[in-house]
Amino acid sequence: MNNNVLVLNINNKKINLLFKKLREDYPNSIPKLPHITIRGPQKNFSKSIFYKTEKIIQNISIEIIGLDILEYENMSFCVFKINAPSLEKIWRKPDFPKKIFGFNPHITLYKGDKHIAEDIKKSIESEDRFNHLIITSKDIEVKKSIIGQHELSI
DSSP: OOOEEEEEEEOOHHHHHHHHHHHHHSTTSSOSSOEEEEEEEESOOOHHHHHHHHHHHTTOEEEEEEEEEEEETTEEEEEEEEEOGGGGGTOBOTTSOHHHHOSOOEEEEEEEOHHHHHHHHHHHHHHTOSTTOEEEGGGEEEEEEETTSTTTOO
16 A cells, blocks of 8 residues: 655744644644654655665755745645755655655645645744754654654644
């Protein structure tokens, strides 16, 4: 079954506080953990992909460069856009082929109603606390997860 994904779990104090606040306001629409999905879904991952991913994130700095609203299958997603060009070397998301969707790494903040997604975006932008925030390798963990598993669920 093609339901495995490779993610970078984010453990950053500022982002964790934001997720906690968003969960209080929108309890069923916020991912359990901040993360960046970099591969999958697919059946499994080779050891070489894990090795390559670990090597890339050893010295990575991921910069939050803004917010965006993504639309997919009648759902709206409020996301942090990030600058992390080194992730393109390991990027493979069959459901969102690069030819069509481009290389679009992001951290999903909210999934649901378009108007709520836009309100969340405006609220976060008005605070201006996250633009250019740098997430370093010490705040990142590579993890294989299963779609629908607790940590990826919304």
